[in-house]
Amino acid sequence: MNTTAAPSKNATALSPSVLTEVLDGSWAAARRRGREMAADPRAHLPAGGSLEELRAATTAGVGLVAESGLSRLPLPEAMGGRNSHGEYVAGFEELVAASPSLQIKAGVQFGLFAGAIQHLGNEEQHARWLDDAVSGRLLGCFAMTEIGHGSDVAELGTTATYEPDTGEFVVHTPFRAATKEYIGNAARDGRAAVVFAQLVTNGVNHGVHALVVPIRTEDGAPLPGVSFEDDGKKGGLLGVDNGRIAFDRVRVPRENLLTRYGAVAADGTYSSPIDSPGRRFFTMLGTLVQGRVSLDGAAVVGQKLALDIAVRYADQRRQFASASSLEETRLLDYQRHQRRLMPRLAEAYAHAIAHETLLQSFERVFSGAEDTDETRQVLETQAAGFKALSTWAALDTVQECREACGGAGFMAENRLVGLHADLDVYATFEGDNTVLLQLVGKRLLQDYAEEFRDIDFGGAARFIGAQAAEHTLHRTGLANVGRAIGDLVTAPVKEKRIRSGKVQEALLADRVETMVSGLAQALRPAAKMSPAAGAELFNRHQNELVEAAIAYVELLKWRSLNEAMHRLEDAGHAPAEAKALRRIRDLHGLTLLSRHMAWHLMYGRLPMARARLIEETVDRLCTKLAADAVELVAAFGYGPQQRRAPIAEDAERERQAEAREYYRRARARADWPVDEKELRRRAKKRG
Amino acid sequence: MNTTAAPSKNATALSPSVLTEVLDGSWAAARRRGREMAADPRAHLPAGGSLEELRAATTAGVGLVAESGLSRLPLPEAMGGRNSHGEYVAGFEELVAASPSLQIKAGVQFGLFAGAIQHLGNEEQHARWLDDAVSGRLLGCFAMTEIGHGSDVAELGTTATYEPDTGEFVVHTPFRAATKEYIGNAARDGRAAVVFAQLVTNGVNHGVHALVVPIRTEDGAPLPGVSFEDDGKKGGLLGVDNGRIAFDRVRVPRENLLTRYGAVAADGTYSSPIDSPGRRFFTMLGTLVQGRVSLDGAAVVGQKLALDIAVRYADQRRQFASASSLEETRLLDYQRHQRRLMPRLAEAYAHAIAHETLLQSFERVFSGAEDTDETRQVLETQAAGFKALSTWAALDTVQECREACGGAGFMAENRLVGLHADLDVYATFEGDNTVLLQLVGKRLLQDYAEEFRDIDFGGAARFIGAQAAEHTLHRTGLANVGRAIGDLVTAPVKEKRIRSGKVQEALLADRVETMVSGLAQALRPAAKMSPAAGAELFNRHQNELVEAAIAYVELLKWRSLNEAMHRLEDAGHAPAEAKALRRIRDLHGLTLLSRHMAWHLMYGRLPMARARLIEETVDRLCTKLAADAVELVAAFGYGPQQRRAPIAEDAERERQAEAREYYRRARARADWPVDEKELRRRAKKRG
Secondary structure, eight states, X not given: OOOOOOOOOOSSOOOHHHHHHHHHGGGXXXXXXXXXXXXXXXXXXXXXXXHHHHHHHHHHHHHHHHHTTGGGTTSOGGGTOOOOHHHHHHHHHGGGGTOXXXXXXXXXXXXXXXXXXXXXXXXXXXXXXIHHHHTTSSOEEEEOOBSSOSSOGGGOOOEEEEETTTTEEEEEOOSGGGSEEEETTXXXXXXXXXXXEEEEETTEEEEEEEEEEEOBOTTSOBOTTEEEEEOOOBSSOTTSOOEEEEESSEEEEGGGBOOTTOXXXXXOOEEOSOOOHHHHHHHHHHTTTHHHHHHHHHHHHHHHHHHHHHHHHHHHOEEEEOSSSSSEEEGGGSHHHHHHHHHHHHHHHHHHHHHHHHXXXXXXXXXXXXXXXXXXXXXXXXXXXXXHHHHHHHHHHHHHHHHHTHHHHHBGGGSHHHHHHHHGGGGTSSSOHHHHHHHHHHHHHHHHOGGGGSXXXXXXXXXXXXXXXXXXXXXXXXXXXXXXXXXXXXXXXXXXXXXXXXXXXXXXXXXXXXHHHHHXXXXXXXXXXXXXXXXXXXXXXHHHHHHHHHHHHHHHHHHHHHHHHHHHHHHOSOHHHHHHHHHHHHHHHHHHHHHTHHHHHHHSOOOHHHHHHHHHHHHHHHHHHHHTHHHHHHTTOOOHHHHOOGGGTTHHHHHHHHHHHHHHHHHHSTTOOEEHHHHHHHHHHHO | OOOOOOOOOOSSOOOHHHHHHHHHGXXXXXXXXXXXXXXXXXXXXXXXXXXXXXXXXXXXXXXXXXXTTGGGTTSOGGGTOOOOHHHHHHHHHGGGGTOHHHHXXXXXXXXXXXXXXXXXXXXXXXXXXXXXXXXXXXXXXXXXXXXXXXXXGGGOOOEEEEETTTTEEEEEOOSGGGSEEEETTTTTTOSEEEEXXXXXXXXXXXXXXXXXXXXXXXXXXXXTXXXXXXXXXXXXXXXXXXXXXXXXXXXXXXXXXXXXXXXXXXXXXXXXXXOOHHHHHHHHHHTTTHHHHHHHHHHHHHHHHHHHHHHHHHHHOEEEEOTTXXXXXXXXXXXXHHHHHHHHHHHHHHHHHHHHHHHHHHHHHHTSTTOOHHHHHHHHHHHHHHHHHHHHHHHHHHHHHXXXXXXXXXXGGGSHHHHHHHHHGGGTSSSOHHHHHHHHHHXXXXXXXXXXXXXXXXXXXXXXXXXXXXXXXXXXSGGGTTTTHHXXXXXXXXXXXXXXXXXXXXXXXXXXXXXXXXXXXXXXXXXXXXXXXXXXXXXXXXXXXHXXXXXXXXXXXXXXXXXXXXXXXXXXXXXXXXXXXXXXXXXXXXXXXXXXXXXXXXXXXXXXXXXXXXXXXXXXXXXXXXXXXHHHHHTTOOOHHHHOOGGGTTHHHHHHHHHHHHHHHHHHSTTOOEEHHHHHHHHHHHO
């Protein structure tokens, strides 16, 4: 590993490795291997490469990932795997440091294509395709999204109609809007696809199911009836060959239907282990939660990389002479610069640590250790909410870091602009963030009050309603947060009090509860309304629902950070690092309180006098954390080979030293020109 | 013009052309010509072109601009111009619709290179270079920024040392950090450069001056002593050939020094019409304000284009079936979608209309109609503040529009990702936004209290302090805003009252005044401190200073919008459009109040009960404006040839019609498969 902490002036002498341990979590070794793989030049995109060169390099990178054995981890032991899901995702998401294109292309191949076969297929199907898929010998697509339907998967237009006579399914794209779109591996590499289609047999549509459909010959020629369009240039992820796929009555054998949640007998009889079509559909989708889980972690890697680059630059770069000396002021010493970077650094810690709790849920469910309806729902809600907030945070952080690096941040070689372009689409794929947050919000409502379980709210809410109503109730723990908040916030106003974790938690939790109960009250009449009127009422509160979901996810993430801090404090072996982590927790907590301050003042229990302290405390925490900022980003575990941004290394420092030396020597020379001010001073003296 | 309003359901029947007139302002004809030029395929970048192809196309576009006569408008009448500056900038900034690369490259050539010669040169120099520059025959660079110094121009390292013996200046890059960097036209096209360097003659450094330096032969070979590096791939603006230039003792004749603010006689004697070196420096920089003025307008064009695309898509795109019918719900009908787009639409109107007031200031000063220290300062402060807020708003709006268009928004062909990538650097060039806002903040302080005129605060503030201290006091009008705010906000709480323009203005203005007076009080002790302690005190309030500047610019822009609304109302000929503009003003005003609500509750005079009404009122205004949204973006005056985004045209609508028709026919067929629910209903009926 190349974890080289730059020399720093601060006295606390933080040890980055202690914090790396906190951040890396249970699968630290997998993360280190992932970061090593990300440092391998063979996994990088060629600078200035053509679209074809970028794609070829990314495909080669997918091969490296397969060779490393990473993609085999989630397989059952019988198939040479380790039934190890958290470990796989932890290592996999670090590939973002190689390039987001590689992370996504590998995700399409191993997580989505192989994952769908593993989670939706039977043993015979595993034996037939899985080894080729995880080894990268059979490159495949995950053909779910259509032009006409992205997040609303239930309404896909593609059909797979069974013919008992031939024992085949006929896969068909009945109109243009049903064309599969934005499909990774479609434009160039895919030889097969897991295609999601309305399964029709014996005159009945059993809803969306998945089939394996060969799409190209080994040499890459389209198979009969399959047509492609290349999505060409996208905003980012240029190494991923996205494209469109349309099917013109393409025949596949009955055995290509992935049968875990629905099978068709030779005579066309349909059977499924899940009777309710709604529940069946959402259970099937639930098996694909890994995509969202790993995007949450990938977004965190993006945040970390950007902060690593911007903090190291801000530590070196000087601009505008300070009043006290000829030496210019370090960017990191400017208060506004601290306010731009430090709250985002604290947020990255919160997202990283919260992601670890998500990975643990994921491991428990997918390893089978704790696989119940309840744990699956917690996982799905967490994954949806976490992914939404972390992908947005990554975009915000990368952009702020880019601007904080000025013109240098705009150069492609310094990677920030590329990271933004690549991570951009994370906000809308694997579930549009706005739709995902409505899913979280709806679950909050249902946990708050039983009656919301069965309401059909129409619109996007209908989708969410249907999904959740099929499930048993999952308690989000809302009933427990309202306790004694008054006691916590009426004590004397001191900075220490504002930095109390109990106060932060009480305020964050009270906000969630108040928002959800307010929403429940406003939406209660919907139960007695016509569907149309109910849908309209619901729509009038859609924004509040999304905001409540955001508040809830912020609370969960803050809690993860808080718990990690307490664990480190309780362990007692690293007091300096625990103190830094407490500052991080406080800065993150107070940033959240500050962001929603108006709400807290209007609806919460935060007295004005205390509220006014928050901004000052944020300023002070920013200054303190800025003193340790280089160690705090060193804890991310990236070296020059993962960062690969010249401005984050020593070039700036060296140039400045050279300039200083020039001026030192020049001023010592007799012929060094004086400036006009000096000239006048001398003239005055003479006169 | 291709202003085609899509069919819309709303009843108010707004006329986009009335609003176009409001938005286009005094130089509407120039804007129309600019938009026509932007529709010319010869001005567009080739899709998927290589870096060299993109650059060549952009260079060709610069030629088209010159041919159009646009670049000649600002010249004096004696030189074939019209001394018409606002008109020039108005037409010029519309080039963003062709491509931001063209706008920036043309800006480098005509605004910066030719502009510097015009504003800093003498008549002989005009005669020598200006015609070649505005005609594009002599492509040139504006070589100000260095690797080591961006916004802090006074500290540039490049030297121009006069030698009386030869009558030449020796232009030299003494160390690597003094290399000119990010210079447009440097990597490929530039044949000459206006180089900013420390002017040294007779052993005295007279500070930064500009010289014309030939850098390449006509064939493009570097001249002796001049070396180049290509910046290669940037985050955007790929059509602009940015690069580095270093000088190794390059000699130019004495006559190449642009002499308006400083000349050197043959014997080396220096003379200047401005005695104070600080004032001379900032007066010289002030002549270059056009760059910031036009970036403000260019950012507005970016906002408009993005909203035009996203609103048209949201008007067509349907997703998730509504409760009441099989027809899916239009994106534009979802409350959250309205909340994402409508406040930004209102903001775009505010920025566009405010930009018109900035252009008018610019015209008055640069035409000579009202060219005083006072008007120049108002102009510089406005330009700095407006540019900062509009470039950030453009990035925010383009990103939100991209996400609001889902995966389609991520396709390069739909332009949103390219607009974001291109406009990204607008936030940090021609003055980093954060530095510009400190300049505005410092002026606010100085207007508030005389004593801040002469304080040297150190750091970035030193730069700003020096700049402003050289100027006479410009009254920002702060003393007048505190009047009777209590009377305005204690009246009964009704939506109408919250929508009162007087209340909005009073609250926005009160915030500025309270922030500035608070800052002044906090910073007052600095006058009696050592420079180092004063600088530290100042730095502890840097964030507040920037926030106060933002508040002030928000107030100015809101006022422009408010005045334009009153003008349209008073004219009386367009009541429906005036009503829409009132909604836009209210939505923008309430969005600003909502954004800073915590402040208003804590420090302002907004009662809780009234504050709670704001969010509801914002919801209602969003819904009302969404009904007119297509007309409101049609008013921007762009047609398919300026938008050039397939999703904004009718493809989506056509695909949906095709899908609907498929389902209509299919359902009418006897063999159309029923779903499981229907099957069960039938079974029940039979049972």
